[in-house]
Amino acid sequence: xxxxxxxxxxxxxxxxxxxxxxxxxxxxxxxxxxxxxxxxxxxxxxxxxxxxxxxxxxxxxxxxxxxxxxxxxxxxxxxxxxxxxxxxxxxxxxxxxxxxxxxxxxxxxxxxxxxxxxxxxxxxxxxxxxxxxxxxxxxxxxxxxxxxxxxxxxxxxxxxxxxxxxxxxxxxxxxxxxxxxxxxxxxxxxxxxxxxxxxxxxxxxxxxxxxxxxxxxxxxxxxxxxxxxxxxxxxxxxxxxxxxxxxxxxxxxxxxxxxxxxxxxxxxxxxxxxxxxxxxxxxxxxxxxxxxxxxxxxxxxxxxxxxxxxxxxxxxxxxxxxxxxxxxxxxxxxxxxxxxxxxxxxxxxxxxxxxxxxxxxxxxxxxxxxxxxxxxxxxxxxxxxxxxxxxxxxxxxxxxxxxxxxxxxxxxxxxxxxxxxxxxxxxxxxxxxxxxxxxxxxxxxxxxx
Amino acid sequence: xxxxxxxxxxxxxxxxxxxxxxxxxxxxxxxxxxxxxxxxxxxxxxxxxxxxxxxxxxxxxxxxxxxxxxxxxxxxxxxxxxxxxxxxxxxxxxxxxxxxxxxxxxxxxxxxxxxxxxxxxxxxxxxxxxxxxxxxxxxxxxxxxxxxxxxxxxxxxxxxxxxxxxxxxxxxxxxxxxxxxxxxxxxxxxxxxxxxxxxxxxxxxxxxxxxxxxxxxxxxxxxxxxxxxxxxxxxxxxxxxxxxxxxxxxxxxxxxxxxxxxxxxxxxxxxxxxxxxxxxxxxxxxxxxxxxxxxxxxxxxxxxxxxxxxxxxxxxxxxxxxxxxxxxxxxx
Ligand SMILES: Nc1nc2c(ncn2[C@@H]2O[C@H](COP(=O)(O)OP(=O)(O)OP(=O)(O)O)[C@@H](O)[C@H]2O)c(=O)[nH]1
Ligand SMILES: Nc1nc2c(ncn2[C@@H]2O[C@H](COP(=O)(O)OP(=O)(O)OP(=O)(O)O)[C@@H](O)[C@H]2O)c(=O)[nH]1
Ligand SMILES: [Mg+2]
Ligand SMILES: [Mg+2]
Numbered sequence: 001x002x003x004x005x006x007x008x009x010x011x012x013x014x015x016x017x018x019x020x021x022x023x024x025x026x027x028x029x030x031x032x033x034x035x036x037x038x039x040x041x042x043x044x045x046x047x048x049x050x051x052x053x054x055x056x057x058x059x060x061x062x063x064x065x066x067x068x069x070x071x072x073x074x075x076x077x078x079x080x081x082x083x084x085x086x087x088x089x090x091x092x093x094x095x096x097x098x099x100x101x102x103x104x105x106x107x108x109x110x111x112x113x114x115x116x117x118x119x120x121x122x123x124x125x126x127x128x129x130x131x132x133x134x135x136x137x138x139x140x141x142x143x144x145x146x147x148x149x150x151x152x153x154x155x156x157x158x159x160x161x162x163x164x165x166x167x168x169x170x171x172x173x174x175x176x177x178x179x180x181x182x183x184x185x186x187x188x189x190x191x192x193x194x195x196x197x198x199x200x201x202x203x204x205x206x207x208x209x210x211x212x213x214x215x216x217x218x219x220x221x222x223x224x225x226x227x228x229x230x231x232x233x234x235x236x237x238x239x240x241x242x243x244x245x246x247x248x249x250x251x252x253x254x255x256x257x258x259x260x261x262x263x264x265x266x267x268x269x270x271x272x273x274x275x276x277x278x279x280x281x282x283x284x285x286x287x288x289x290x291x292x293x294x295x296x297x298x299x300x301x302x303x304x305x306x307x308x309x310x311x312x313x314x315x316x317x318x319x320x321x322x323x324x325x326x327x328x329x330x331x332x333x334x335x336x337x338x339x340x341x342x343x344x345x346x347x348x349x350x351x352x353x354x355x356x357x358x359x360x361x362x363x364x365x366x367x368x369x370x371x372x373x374x375x376x377x378x379x380x381x382x383x384x385x386x387x388x389x390x391x392x393x394x395x396x397x398x399x400x401x402x403x404x405x406x407x408x409x410x411x412x413x414x415x416x417x418x419x420x421x422x423x424x425x426x427x428x429x430x431x432x433x434x435x436x437x438x439x440x441x442x443x444x445x446x447x448x449x
Numbered sequence: 450x451x452x453x454x455x456x457x458x459x460x461x462x463x464x465x466x467x468x469x470x471x472x473x474x475x476x477x478x479x480x481x482x483x484x485x486x487x488x489x490x491x492x493x494x495x496x497x498x499x500x501x502x503x504x505x506x507x508x509x510x511x512x513x514x515x516x517x518x519x520x521x522x523x524x525x526x527x528x529x530x531x532x533x534x535x536x537x538x539x540x541x542x543x544x545x546x547x548x549x550x551x552x553x554x555x556x557x558x559x560x561x562x563x564x565x566x567x568x569x570x571x572x573x574x575x576x577x578x579x580x581x582x583x584x585x586x587x588x589x590x591x592x593x594x595x596x597x598x599x600x601x602x603x604x605x606x607x608x609x610x611x612x613x614x615x616x617x618x619x620x621x622x623x624x625x626x627x628x629x630x631x632x633x634x635x636x637x638x639x640x641x642x643x644x645x646x647x648x649x650x651x652x653x654x655x656x657x658x659x660x661x662x663x664x665x666x667x668x669x670x671x672x673x674x675x676x677x678x679x680x681x682x683x684x685x686x687x688x689x690x691x692x693x694x695x696x697x698x699x700x701x702x703x704x705x706x707x708x709x710x711x712x713x714x715x716x717x718x719x720x721x722x723x724x725x726x727x728x729x730x731x732x733x734x735x736x737x738x739x740x741x742x743x744x745x746x747x748x749x750x751x752x753x754x755x756x757x758x759x760x761x762x763x764x765x766x767x768x769x770x771x772x773x774x775x776x777x778x779x780x781x
Contacts, residue, residue, distance in 0.1 A: 037515060040509055040515050041515055041700055042700075043699035045510075046506050046509050046510050109697065109725070110578075110580075110722065110750065111577070111578025111579060111580065112578065113577070113578060115609075116609075141750070142614075142750075143586075143613075143614045143617035143618060143621070144610045144611075144613035144614035144616070145610070147609075147610040147614075148608075148610025148613070148614070149609075149610075150610075151609035151631075152609050155609070196725045196726075197726070198725065198726060223578070223697070223698075225576070225695075225698045225699060225701040225702075226697055226698065226699060227512040227697065227698055227699025227700065227702075227727065227731065228509070228511065228512050228699060228727075228728075229512070229697050229726055229727035229728070230699075232726045233697075233725075250577060250662065252662060252665075253576070253662040253663070253701065254662075254663070254664040254701070254704060255699070255700075255701040255704075256701075258699070259699070278577065278607070278608070
């Protein structure tokens, strides 16, 4: 797949420029072409890209890049800054009404993830803000939409308000607000049917719901894999409903997620949360700056580290982070990590959170969970010295380890290879590639020197 | 016969409801696309670099994918040069021709592989929320209308309400659904479904699966297992593995197609949600880069909102106005 990050793209351009010393206007033009392509491949809408590239180009031609001795860094810096600015600050707060209940309505295209996200937000509000939400089943069209919400409600042990599928969504929404008042629920989360932004009748219905219950928050749910059309969808929903925020779903996939940028550019509303899995707990606060680097294919190291932190105690997480940054991992760390990772979900999924982080290296380190036991056995059969110095491994050592762990030499070799790949990848991700050892402070991009 | 005449005669041969439905569903797609094309032709008199740049943008705006678009533009430039086309008006048919050719690459069969003597098993795969279950419901209906006995297998045992959803479709269409409890092994459901469908003498077995993102290794393995169980019971089954793609999806659809193809040997694509404003241009990229034929298109949520894919119809839908304009000019 022609899916490189901006860093790799620009690197190629600079390799060509090498030895010429000075950056010409033509060079800038070529760089902007790479920026444009990187954004298009990431699914940022082409009109949004055009505007964006013009802004970057202005800054690049005037001063910053052309006069710089490290134009590559400068371009990335400018792009990153512009992108981060466009993405806006972190704003994952859900409105709270003066007088309970706060009414939140979710809307979006078919299959975007509204129903699932209603459950996720409810869980979030309870877990982090100690709120008591009521879920309202106002999708009367999709087969079994109510069953779906009720099942989720049961999983959460939360009340679901439903009037079946023969009542209008307006009445359901009103009824839900009434019930919330009676039962002292402080949030009403309204699940609505998926609809096309060009479906006048159904968009009209949402306007009626809005009219009737005056939501404090109208959240547009957008699939992170959405392509160029994200602009039309977001613009249209916003125009007709006045959305107050967006939620990006399915970010656990390997999409670059350029739709995020398109949605921001045309609506100006904050993206508040990110859906990162099918399970109810898999909702993240949205981090604009991380999204910016994801779109550019710069990896998402910070998200990974944060995910580790919520599952591992702080002290160990810090150690892990340090080790990852410095890439001086030993097999003991590897083992410990495996254990921690077990609590977080599959390792390969974690690694997949780093889009563009050298896919080739990543392929070799996809760990099959059923194999974790075997891996553990192998590592446990190593001596302390071997664990700390994997490079001393020779044939007789491998033979001994294989025997001790009840595996084969091939298994041992594979693990050693995976381990090396992992170290290599971490080095690349943390900026060690170009000889710089320990990236202090902010994340080092693979490209920077 | 020229390309447009061929296209035209093809269209008039099929002036039935099918074509109308297809065109109706594509109205939005066509309008915006043709609008852009017209704007393009109004703006540029001659076929120059700027013209191609604009064209490139239109195609990228349709999600056709950067590399496919580049390739296409290069081809166009070359053809235009070869045929000595200088007026932008005259390049419209060339664009149409090349697009249709790409969609119908090597004349691959876009018809479904239906077994005449034995039961046909079709497995549906794809990422979350693209329209697998709905497409199964629509397909069950269409097979039933052909007089076939259909059974559906509720292989999504994971998502909340998935079994109930298929059940509703079962009632709607009037076909049996084989299911187990939520949370049970999807491969076991398939095994059951095959036995049950066989004993009922079913003609078609439609197998639903849970949506899964292609980068989830374990879930992809689970899917491989589901397919393996089917093949073990019926050696040449599944006869079709249909990857459901959402037309709204951008470049990730390519990665979906690639990974699902690796895991399950996808035989065709069902492109859903073409009734929106998304242009579904990714079809071009998928066809071009992976050579997987599109077999079905989804044009709405209703039971009848599905049609077999027809490359020429698809292109005609996109360029209808342009084609008509061309005809008018030819008459004058
Ligand atoms: N991997 C992943 N899947 C998700 C996420 N959010 C939702 N899904 C899945 O996406 C599919 C569609 O989700 P729903 O919640 O049913 O979507 P919806 O918008 O309510 O759909 P309609 O009501 O039909 O319009 C389901 O399979 C969900 O499990 C996410 O963040 N990650
Ligand atoms: N407008 C439109 N909506 C569609 C089309 N096909 C499916 N949908 C809708 O898209 C949503 C998701 O469809 P499903 O059939 O549940 O998708 P799925 O792939 O089975 O989803 P999961 O099982 O959750 O992965 C539903 O609201 C469907 O009604 C289509 O062609 N056009
Ligand atoms: Mg829903
Ligand atoms: Mg389904």
